[in-house]
Amino acid sequence: MANKSNTRCDLMLFGALGDLAQRKLFPALYQLERANLLADGSRILAIARTDVDTDAVRSQLREKLTHYVKPEEMDAELADRFLQRVDYLRLDFSEPEGFGALNDWHQQGSGELIVYMATPPSMYGVIARNLRAASCCTENTRVVVEKPIGHDLESSRVINDELGEVFKESQLFRIDHYLGKETVQNLIALRFANNLFASQWDQNHISHVEITVAESVGIEGRWGYFDKAGQIRDMIQNHLLQLLCLIAMDPPSDLSADSIRDEKVKVLKALRRVTPDMMESHVVRGQYTAGTSNGKPVPGYLEEEGANKGSDTETFVALKAEIENWRWSGVPFYIRTGKRLPEKLSQIIIHFKPAPHYIFDPDQKHLANNKLIIRLQPDEGMSLKILTKDQGLDKGMRLRQGPLELTFSETFENDRIPDAYERLLWEVMKGNQYLFVRRDEVEHAWSWVDQVIQNWRDSGAPPKRYAAGTWGPVASIAMITRDGRSWYEDA
Numbered sequence: 001m002a003n004k005s006n007t008r009c010d011l012m013l014f015g016a017l018g019d020l021a022q023r024k025l026f027p028a029l030y031q032l033e034r035a036n037l038l039a040d041g042s043r044i045l046a047i048a049r050t051d052v053d054t055d056a057v058r059s060q061l062r063e064k065l066t067h068y069v070k071p072e073e074m075d076a077e078l079a080d081r082f083l084q085r086v087d088y089l090r091l092d093f094s095e096p097e098g099f100g101a102l103n104d105w106h107q108q109g110s111g112e113l114i115v116y117m118a119t120p121p122s123m124y125g126v127i128a129r130n131l132r133a134a135s136c137c138t139e140n141t142r143v144v145v146e147k148p149i150g151h152d153l154e155s156s157r158v159i160n161d162e163l164g165e166v167f168k169e170s171q172l173f174r175i176d177h178y179l180g181k182e183t184v185q186n187l188i189a190l191r192f193a194n195n196l197f198a199s200q201w202d203q204n205h206i207s208h209v210e211i212t213v214a215e216s217v218g219i220e221g222r223w224g225y226f227d228k229a230g231q232i233r234d235m236i237q238n239h240l241l242q243l244l245c246l247i248a249m250d251p252p253s254d255l256s257a258d259s260i261r262d263e264k265v266k267v268l269k270a271l272r273r274v275t276p277d278m279m280e281s282h283v284v285r286g287q288y289t290a291g292t293s294n295g296k297p298v299p300g301y302l303e304e305e306g307a308n309k310g311s312d313t314e315t316f317v318a319l320k321a322e323i324e325n326w327r328w329s330g331v332p333f334y335i336r337t338g339k340r341l342p343e344k345l346s347q348i349i350i351h352f353k354p355a356p357h358y359i360f361d362p363d364q365k366h367l368a369n370n371k372l373i374i375r376l377q378p379d380e381g382m383s384l385k386i387l388t389k390d391q392g393l394d395k396g397m398r399l400r401q402g403p404l405e406l407t408f409s410e411t412f413e414n415d416r417i418p419d420a421y422e423r424l425l426w427e428v429m430k431g432n433q434y435l436f437v438r439r440d441e442v443e444h445a446w447s448w449v450d451q452v453i454q455n456w457r458d459s460g461a462p463p464k465r466y467a468a469g470t471w472g473p474v475a476s477i478a479m480i481t482r483d484g485r486s487w488y489e490d491a
């Protein structure tokens with residue numbers, strides 16, 4: 001493939017020995033190398049506080065790449081070429097005097113500077129100030145920061161203010177890695193490139209929407225981080241609300257970053273606030289106990305490594321969200337996400353309303369809703385459930401439901417689906433912000449989530465327990481059943 005990037009980049013990666021960098025960022029950068037998208041002369045400065053040298057870091061990275069890159073995509077020679085771009089600098093991010101070395105490194109190259117903060121968010125402001133003091137940045141420097149930005153609205157404002165003192169909004173690339181998933185971007189193509197759906201996308205035609213992001217994994221050694229966050233901050237405040245926005249937003253006038261973000265913000269502003277009296281009917285909070293995962297016994301949340309036995313942090317949330325505008329009035333969005341559920345599955349189901357006048361067998365009326373199932377992961381694709389006549393002389397006009405199916409791996413079998421971080425890093429290199437989250441989006445999302453958390457706190461109710469390997473507390477099933485509906489299960 002031709003080298004499509006003319007832009008030489010100097011990437012400073014803070015937190016380079018951390019979990020995210022090793023598991024996601026370096027493998028993604030390796031894939032950009034493999035796709036010939038890293039311009040000659042582009043360099044990576046891995047920065048962390050462990051006392052090791054560049055050779056040791058390169059060999060550690062080689063090992064990690066072998067682990068995290070699929071064997072058929074791993075090429076030892078290519079990995080060596082990629083690792084030649086990597087230097088290591090030992091630095092405590094809170095010590096300004098060390099930042100001069102960063103400037104020296106950057107002066108030796110000629111690439112556009114990208115700063116990636118794969119660190120706890122509490123470090124973002126410190127790093128930004130130290131970079132400024134060492135004159136490392138210009139107004140062309142791009143800065144990537146990870147989610148979650150803060151712990152609540154107030155702390156996110158502090159972090160955003162600190163970043164804003166040093167960088168302009170146009171320099172900031174706030175990651176929500178779900179926006180980098182091909183299938184998530186496909187929501188934009190599905191909705192705005194197919195007029196067939198555009199004309200059906202409102203409360204006149206849709207009865208309700210389901211969004212499920214289920215994980216089979218537990219806490220994976222991240223107890224220290226996760227216990228302070230919980231599933232609502234870790235997943236709902238960012239990934240799930242972003243998915244909701246992409247489904248619910250009005251058509252943007254173009255694909256520019258601000259056109260899309262403006263529409264998403266309107267959705268966040270229109271979300272109905274969850275008041276204390278709505279908690280019982282609209283929110284379920286759960287925590288897993290011991291159970292099974294992939295047929296093997298697994299411990300409960302409170303027995304995980306490093307656990308505080310008294311924690312009432314939630315590992316599951318189900319919510320009924322309502323959007324107060326003309327398009328979505330009366331259309332609930334049921335969303336659920338949890339750890340240690342039976343499988344890894346992210347999907348969105350659009351339930352269409354039945355035809356206004358039903359003329360078929362009354363016993364089959366329950367079938368008469370078309371459904372669009374959008375599978376984000378795994379088995380990426382879409383399935384539109386439509387009704388047809390059951391075939392055969394003896395069947396009369398009996399109906400049956402069948403799929404119009406698009407499975408990406410079958411229909412477009414030669415396409416490789418890139419990991420979200422490959423796409424996001426590539427967009428940062430091109431300076432395109434449309435897959436990144438603007439400050440006001442983050443703040444509106446926090447504002448909505450904060451009132452749910454405050455209601456939890458005020459009620460003092462502990463999370464409902466569910467056994468690992470099940471679909472969450474029974475209360476989450478009751479929540480949707482009360483509305484005469486059920487979570488979608490593919491038969």
Ligand SMILES: NC(=O)C1=CN([C@@H]2O[C@H](COP(=O)(O)OP(=O)(O)OC[C@H]3O[C@@H](n4cnc5c(N)ncnc54)[C@H](OP(=O)(O)O)[C@@H]3O)[C@@H](O)[C@H]2O)C=CC1
Nearest residue numbers: 015017018019020049092093094118119120121146147148
């Ligand atoms: N891991 C994941 O899957 C995801 C992570 N994120 C976000 O990405 C960011 C990084 O997460 P993750 O990689 O898991 O975190 P880790 O704790 O694994 O990594 C953070 C890194 O930053 C380093 N660090 C922290 N403080 C300093 C300091 N003062 N000076 C020098 N180095 C420092 C740590 O060094 P040391 O090891 O020496 O402490 C560590 O290498 C977080 O904001 C997280 O919320 C977002 C989505 C998913």
Ligand SMILES: O=C1O[C@H](COP(=O)(O)O)[C@@H](O)[C@H](O)[C@H]1O
Nearest residue numbers: 147177215217234235239346377
């Ligand atoms: O941001 C996060 O996302 C992962 C789930 O991401 P996925 O791409 O594997 O669906 C989640 O496990 C993690 O807790 C959270 O911080």
